[in-house]
Every structure is written in C-alpha cells, then in structure tokens.
Amino acid sequence: MEAEDDIEFSDDLRTQELQSVKTIYPGCRVDYQALSGAIEVPLKIELGIEIKLVEPDTPSQGSDHPVLKKPSETLSQSPDQVLTKQTVHNLPPITLTFCLPENYPYDEAPAFTIQSSVLSKSITTGLTEDLLQMWNDYKDQILFNMIDFLMERAQSELLVTTVDFTDPEQYYNIIDYNKTVLQKEFDMQTFTCEICQEDYKGSVCLEFECRHAFCNQCLYDYFSSVITTGEVDKVHCPNFECTKKFVETRKEYSNLETWMERNFPVEEIINVLLTPSISLALLTKILKSHGTPEEVESGIKRYQEMFKKSQYEFIGNLLPNRLVDCPRTGCSEVIFRKDLNDKLVVCPRCAYAFCNDCQNSWHARFVICKKLADKGNNYLGVPVDDIEYYLLLEKDSYERKALRSKYGRARMKRAIDEFQMDQLFNKMLHEDKSxxxxxxxxxxxxxxxxxxxxxxxxxxxxxxxxxxxxxxxxxxxxxLPDSTCYKKLFVGMAGAEEDHLNPIGVLDDD
Ligand SMILES: [Zn+2]
Ligand SMILES: [Zn+2]
Ligand SMILES: [Zn+2]
Ligand SMILES: [Zn+2]
Ligand SMILES: [Zn+2]
Ligand SMILES: [Zn+2]
Structure with a gap:
C-alpha cells in the first residue's frame, strides 16, 4: 500500500510516464522499482493476411525461423511448393520491452527490445532503428509514441508482406492463435438469439458462417429434435432465410441440367452434395453444450447415417441408373449402387444378394448372365460402349451422325449427360473418404x-x-524420418486415380 502511495505522488518523470502508460494500456507490465516494463502489441490485421506453409526445401528458405518477408525478399514461388494456406486476422503479438535509464527523458534514450515470433530479423531491426530515431528527434517522453508507432507500423508492415512457414507446428500454432483470439472476441460480445429473442454473451452462443447467432440451448433443442425425428434436411442454420436458400439450392441441384450447364469440377460437387451443411465438429459442439457424451455420440452417428442415406437418395433421383429395386417379393427396398461396375447387389434390408443385370440371386461371374433388356451398363438404353465410342469420335463424323439417328438426338444427348455426370459421381464416391x-x-x-x-x-x-x-x-x-508417415502430412488419399470407367468383364451385346 505504502509503495503504491509513494508512486502516486512521485515527482519522478519516469514513474509518472509509466503510470500513465499503465492507465492507458492496462495490459502493460510495469516494474516501478526497476523503472521498466513490457507491452504486447497486438497484430490485428483487419483486412487479413495470408499465411502459407511451404515445402521445407524451398530454396528461398534459410534455416531462420518463422519468416515474414517483404515481397522483395521472397523468391518467386511455384504454387506447388505451397502446401496449404489460410487467411488470418490475428498474429501473435510483438513484445516491446523497455527500461528508462537515469537521464531519460531529456538526455538519454530508453533502452528497449522488440521481439516477435513472426517478423523477420530485418523487419524488427528496422523497427528498432525507427524507434530510436523517434527519441533522437524529440528528446522527451516517448513511450506512448513508441507504442503507437509500433501498433501502426506493424500493421502496414504486414500488409505488404507474406508470411511463410516451413514448420507445420509453427504454422498451425498461428492458425490456433488466430482462432483463440476470434473466439475470445466472440465470447465478449452480446448476441440476440434468433429463436428465443433473448440477449446472451457470446460464450453461450454460436454463430454460423452466415453470421446468424443463436443461444446454445435453442440450438441444442433444435438439432437434437430434428435428428431424433429424422428431418435431415433441417440440419443447417435454422434462420428463415438460410432455410429458404437451402431448399432452393437443393431444388436447383436436383436437376441434371444444372450440373451439366455449370460444368462443376468434382471438388465442387463433393462440396455441394457430400458435405453436410453443418460440420460434424460444429454439431458436436452444439450437442455437447447440453447433452451427455452418450447423447452426443449417438446423435452424431444417427445424423451421419441419415445424411449418407439422404445423399444417396438425392443422387439416385438425379441418376436413376444408380438405383435398383430389391427383386425379392415382399421387399421393396430401393438400393443405391455405389459401384456401378459391381454387378453384385446386396439388399441392406433383407440381405438378399442378387445380380443387377439379370435380377436373379447372385451367380458367379463365369455363369452366363441372362441380362434383362433394360438392365446392364446403359443409360436410357444406350449402351456405355456406344456412349464412350461416340465421345471419342470427331464432332462432325459420319459415325456420330449414325449413332444419333440410331438412338435419337435428344435421347443420345441426355444419355451422354447422365453418363458424364455419373463418371463424376463415381470419382466423388471414391473420394468420399473425408x-x-x-x-x-x-x-x-x-x-x-x-x-x-x-x-x-x-x-x-x-x-x-x-x-x-x-x-x-x-x-x-x-x-521424423523413422516414422511410418514421414513427409506425408499432405499426402492425398490413395485410390483416387485408379478407379475409373472400365467395367469388369466384357459388355457382351448378346
Ligand atoms: Zn435462444
Ligand atoms: Zn444462417
Ligand atoms: Zn475421439
Ligand atoms: Zn430386400
Ligand atoms: Zn446375372
Ligand atoms: Zn500415420
């Protein structure tokens, strides 16, 4: 107490300056005895900054550490050297440590250091020189200006730099740091739950990517109820507009034309169709907020099953080829065929194993299959062989015209659309190991x-x-070189290339 009082009435300029710094920046650590202190200058970048994890053997990398470089310092990078990247808005703070010497502020500069885990040496050296110059220009109390300057300069410095990491640990530490800061900021804010209309602190709320926020209790009630009742189409942001958008998108994508016209790459299709509109991590978080671990686990499992089934139904509507009715009398199960090349179909309901082409109980491959007219590998009755052949032919060739007149122009086009779409689905279903x-x-x-x-x-x-x-x-x-997965942090899933068009066996046109 006494010490505090002493400080209160101190007429030492240095103590007075430390006091006002402490008042303005409560986070600043101050030692009044040693007349020193340290402050963390946050690196918040409103516009965001892209950080990259790059191949360690990139020639532009020294053995230096985390490297934030000016563009001029960076050798041009080929894009495949970048393993992954992300935009963040918060980087670990710069620490400014300072000590006010005997003859400060008029005759002696403050002693100080700048430490940063993301700024390169050349940048921190530059900042240090600038700060020193500031005191030389004023020769007066300078701490505020120094802190201010750092806050601003660090920002502008970052806007024109790239941050590259070679160490995944450092890279992901930054990602985590950014997340933690964002979460802290979110927790402090107040939100009005869109369902119960009450105001809550962010710490008991959740915000979807669309920026709609709800309280955890309402979200828990909503999601556990729709999962229990099996309303898989309602598992997304419960906001009215978002629900409307979800329904519209769904309707739009139920048309093969939408897909063919837009010419989506496979990744896009995977995103739209196979990724739940709410991530499992988020759903887990919601269920966890008010549910027991067992409830969380069974809820998530049930949702996953529901989701998969609904996606199959969706694809099946788009491509009837993918669906087959269980031929067993009394069982009307509609079965989704994940692998069109596999003639063996097993009914998930009655466990009947049958041949897709002849609809008889499963027979070995060498037994002659009495293929039904509309079964087998065709689209709208156009055999896959003909479609593949057609696609290989020159645009205006005689053979193309011949095939078109054989099946009809419209039918041929639709068959090709369905076939191509199915190729994409095939690829997608094989890549669905996410x-x-x-x-x-x-x-x-x-x-x-x-x-x-x-x-x-x-x-x-x-x-x-x-x-x-x-x-x-x-x-x-x-x-670590002796680990089984050495250098495999970013190795993609195997088997994505090897699948493909070739049907097993022969497509006999008997
Ligand atoms: Zn609520
Ligand atoms: Zn929403
Ligand atoms: Zn686990
Ligand atoms: Zn069945
Ligand atoms: Zn058969
Ligand atoms: Zn491993």
Whole structure:
C-alpha cells in the first residue's frame, strides 16, 4: 500500500510516464522499482493476411525461423511448393520491452527490445532503428509514441508482406492463435438469439458462417429434435432465410441440367452434395453444450447415417441408373449402387444378394448372365460402349451422325449427360473418404483442410488420417524420418486415380 502511495505522488518523470502508460494500456507490465516494463502489441490485421506453409526445401528458405518477408525478399514461388494456406486476422503479438535509464527523458534514450515470433530479423531491426530515431528527434517522453508507432507500423508492415512457414507446428500454432483470439472476441460480445429473442454473451452462443447467432440451448433443442425425428434436411442454420436458400439450392441441384450447364469440377460437387451443411465438429459442439457424451455420440452417428442415406437418395433421383429395386417379393427396398461396375447387389434390408443385370440371386461371374433388356451398363438404353465410342469420335463424323439417328438426338444427348455426370459421381464416391472414425472414441471426424493430422472434436485425441495411429499434439509423426508417415502430412488419399470407367468383364451385346 505504502509503495503504491509513494508512486502516486512521485515527482519522478519516469514513474509518472509509466503510470500513465499503465492507465492507458492496462495490459502493460510495469516494474516501478526497476523503472521498466513490457507491452504486447497486438497484430490485428483487419483486412487479413495470408499465411502459407511451404515445402521445407524451398530454396528461398534459410534455416531462420518463422519468416515474414517483404515481397522483395521472397523468391518467386511455384504454387506447388505451397502446401496449404489460410487467411488470418490475428498474429501473435510483438513484445516491446523497455527500461528508462537515469537521464531519460531529456538526455538519454530508453533502452528497449522488440521481439516477435513472426517478423523477420530485418523487419524488427528496422523497427528498432525507427524507434530510436523517434527519441533522437524529440528528446522527451516517448513511450506512448513508441507504442503507437509500433501498433501502426506493424500493421502496414504486414500488409505488404507474406508470411511463410516451413514448420507445420509453427504454422498451425498461428492458425490456433488466430482462432483463440476470434473466439475470445466472440465470447465478449452480446448476441440476440434468433429463436428465443433473448440477449446472451457470446460464450453461450454460436454463430454460423452466415453470421446468424443463436443461444446454445435453442440450438441444442433444435438439432437434437430434428435428428431424433429424422428431418435431415433441417440440419443447417435454422434462420428463415438460410432455410429458404437451402431448399432452393437443393431444388436447383436436383436437376441434371444444372450440373451439366455449370460444368462443376468434382471438388465442387463433393462440396455441394457430400458435405453436410453443418460440420460434424460444429454439431458436436452444439450437442455437447447440453447433452451427455452418450447423447452426443449417438446423435452424431444417427445424423451421419441419415445424411449418407439422404445423399444417396438425392443422387439416385438425379441418376436413376444408380438405383435398383430389391427383386425379392415382399421387399421393396430401393438400393443405391455405389459401384456401378459391381454387378453384385446386396439388399441392406433383407440381405438378399442378387445380380443387377439379370435380377436373379447372385451367380458367379463365369455363369452366363441372362441380362434383362433394360438392365446392364446403359443409360436410357444406350449402351456405355456406344456412349464412350461416340465421345471419342470427331464432332462432325459420319459415325456420330449414325449413332444419333440410331438412338435419337435428344435421347443420345441426355444419355451422354447422365453418363458424364455419373463418371463424376463415381470419382466423388471414391473420394468420399473425408470422414474417418476417431481411433479413441470412434466418432466420425471430417478431414477439413488438406492436412493428415486430425483432432477429434469430441475427445480431442490427435491422430493420423492416413494410418489411424494416435499421435502426440506435435507433428513428429510427419516430420521424423523413422516414422511410418514421414513427409506425408499432405499426402492425398490413395485410390483416387485408379478407379475409373472400365467395367469388369466384357459388355457382351448378346
Ligand atoms: Zn435462444
Ligand atoms: Zn444462417
Ligand atoms: Zn430386400
Ligand atoms: Zn446375372
Ligand atoms: Zn475421439
Ligand atoms: Zn500415420
């Protein structure tokens, strides 16, 4: 107490300056005895800054550490050296440590250092020189100006730089840091829940990407109810406009024409069709807010099953080829065929195993199959062989014209559309390995960015997407040469290329 009072009435200019700094920046650490202090200057970039994880053997990298460089310092990078990138709005703060010497402020400059885990040496050196120059220009109390200057300059410095990392750990630390800051800011804000219309602190609310916010209780009630009743189409932001948009998009994409006209790349189709409109991590978070671990687990599992089934129905409507009725009398199950090349179909309801082409109980491949007229590998009755042949032919060739007149122009076009769309679906269904089970609690986890290090949203276990092994919180599993997954942090899923068009066996036109 006494010490505080002493400080209160101190007529030492240095103490007075420290006091006012402390008042303005309460986060500043001040030692009145040593006449020193430290302040963390936040690096908040309103416009965002792109940070990249690049191949370690990129020639532009020294053995230096995290590197934030001016564009002139960066050798031109070919895009494939960039493993992953993300825009962040917060970087770990710069620390300014200072000490006010005997003859400060008029005759001696403050002693200080600038530390940063993201700025390169050349940048911090430049900033240090600028700050020193400031005191030389004023020769007076300078702490405020220094802090101000750092806050501004750090910003503008960052706007014209790129941040490259070679160490995944550092890269993901920044990503996590950014997330933590955003979450803290969110938690402090007040939101009006769109369902119950009450005001809540962000810490008990959740905001969707569309910026609609709800309280956790309302979200929990809403999602656990629609999952229980099986209303899979309602599992998205409950806002009225978002619901409307969801229904419209869904309707639009139920048309094959939409797909053919827009000429979507496969990734796009995967996004639209196979990615739930609310991520499993987010859904887990919502269910976890008011549910027991068992309720969370069963809720998520049920949702995953519902979702998959609804997607199959969706694709099946688009491409009737994918659907087959169970031929067993009394069982009317509509079965989705994931692999069109596989003639064997097993009914998930009655377990009847049958041949798609002849609809008889499953027979070995060498038995002659009495293919039904409309079954087998065709689209609208046009055999796949003819479609593939057609697509290989010259645009104005005689053979094309001949095929068109054989099947009819409109039918041929539609058959080709369906065939091509189906090729995409094939690829997509094979690439649909984005959800894996956590090796610890077995809940489904989505692979979100390209990296193979996964973290379970429920039990927080870290594991490897490729080999399923439980790994530590660091990146050793991918960076140590004796590890099974050495250098495989970004290796894509195998098997994506090898599938493809060729039907097993022969398409006999008997
Ligand atoms: Zn509410
Ligand atoms: Zn919304
Ligand atoms: Zn059946
Ligand atoms: Zn058969
Ligand atoms: Zn888990
Ligand atoms: Zn592994």
């Amino acid at each position: 959800v894996v089970a956590c090796p610890n609690c077995e809940i489904g986890i989505e692979k979100t960015d390209g990296c193979n290090k996964m973290k379970c949203s429920q039990c927080l276990t870290n594991f490897c997407f490729l080999c399923g092994e439980i790994i530590g919180p660091n990146y050793d599993h991918f960076s």
